[in-house]
Amino acid sequence: MVPLNNKSNPTAAFLIVGIILLLTGMCWGIIGAFQYVIPGLFKSQLSFERIRPLHVSSVVFWIIITAVGCTLYYAQEHTGKKIYSVKLLKWQWALFVLSVLFILITYILGIFGGREYWEFHPILALPILISWILCLFNFFKTTGTIKKQPVYVWMWFTGFVFFLITYIESYAWLIPYFRNNVVNDLTIQWKSYGSMVGSWNMLIYGCGIYLMDKMSGTTTYSFSKIGFAIYFLGLFNLMFNWGHHIYTVPTHGYIKHVSYLVSMTELLLIGRIIFLWRRSVKENKKHFHQSGFRFYVAADVWIFLTLLLAIAMSVPAINVYTHGTHITVAHTMGATIGINTFLLLAVVFDQLNPVIRKIKNYNRYLLPGFWISNVSLIIFWVSLIVAGILKAWWQVHHPEIPFSTMMQSLRPYFILFMITGVTLTAGMWMMLLPVLKQYFVQRIRVKKRMGILYNRRRASLHTS
């Protein structure tokens, strides 16, 4: 592991765009939460069908672009070599960022054409695909073989390849054979989405393991039998457990049975977390003073909570109740904020350390921001679960009660999730705005310095 200095960090731009997307994406989420509480808010300017994709796509792209940037950075540190092609990396970044920008603009204008989660016009999927292929090529060229590599390299490799496969698969609907029947269409859609989430998790967890190795100074885990066993278990779930998204869809019964059985293997992970609980608490206490590590500890807690909920939801008889309710949203929020975002922030804080350590009195922003966002997330999560339980009861036992009456009864929980959504966002802004500010201040300083040097050199050449 050869730490890179800030000057040789061409992947920082990925992280910065990621942070901007996270912070703006959360603001779209706040507007959406307000629309739950104040029906008809911004109905003629930015109605919910525009706000939801703005929120979801921004935060999904935060996860993807940051996971890519972090992986490529660690791939360089791990191999001790610079990225294969910086030019390719810049092209990849530009293609991705421009596509995201276009996508968000089309959402604001109300131009759609895709499906849930990829609502943008399918033509915009193309530059993202090209960008991913460039990235894959650059990654392979940088890391070389996966022979005798630690588990995180296997995870990165898996993440990159499976994202490509599932991303292409998610556009199978463009072929009439797949889209001609709603059930067939939903089956293939959720087959791809379920595995796609697993693929970006591979990138993020791989970075998390790398960071742990870096902090502990050992590579025991990443070459261990248990490390690889857990990786293969994760890969097994990535490939076969997606059926739990469509238990209530009249698709093949075997898809549901396979998914149910495969999902239950995740109980092994829960068992391991409980078994290692004491040791983790001791380890966490030791490093808790380090800014990035705090996020790691928070993610640890969220992994446990989210996994418990996920396993429960993977039992079809429970899923009948939770499916189509805010319990699903709670699970998604736990996974994307509690696990993905906190793990990514731990990694981002490591990679942007040269920037962060120059922020004056940063703990003044970081500590309150960290606690505000975590406490908010817990209340946010619980309010969604309670709203979900009430909706579940309605849809299974009292479907005769009108939808609007049921929604009215959930209002107190929507108000709670709106308020905690605001405080959660405030906490994130508090922690990340100084980082963005410092990054841009440093960039401007470097540019100015380079300009002065260039002018001096030109002047000296002129006089000589």
Place this chain on the structure above:
Amino acid sequence: MFRESHKALIALLLVTGYAGYSIHIYTDLPQANVEQHIQVEKGKKLWQSYNCIACHQVYGLGGYLGPDLTNTYSLKGPAYIKAFLESGTNVMPDFNMNNEEMEALLAYMEDMDRTGIASPSSFKLHLNGTIEQ
């Protein structure tokens, strides 16, 4: 430590299993795949271009601001749906659809309705955790 050959073998088994499973599903899609009516196809495109799924669900999948629409066609009837499409609600905007668009969307919703029952109350739960409709 796992031997390199063991890792490769497990990975190969998993990848082969995944590829086989995927091909099997692609070639054995759950429902009959008949040639779609032009109106239904048009309705599906409209459903996507108005991003209906942001607020509504199909088989419980989608946004939660509005109700699940899988079986609305048979439960409430086309006139009821048309009334909503014509003027919107206090939450749903009026999309200013013309009659042709509304008919296409209705055709799509009718087609969707024919595929099955979405209500969770229609499921029978078993003690082993499985479900049956």
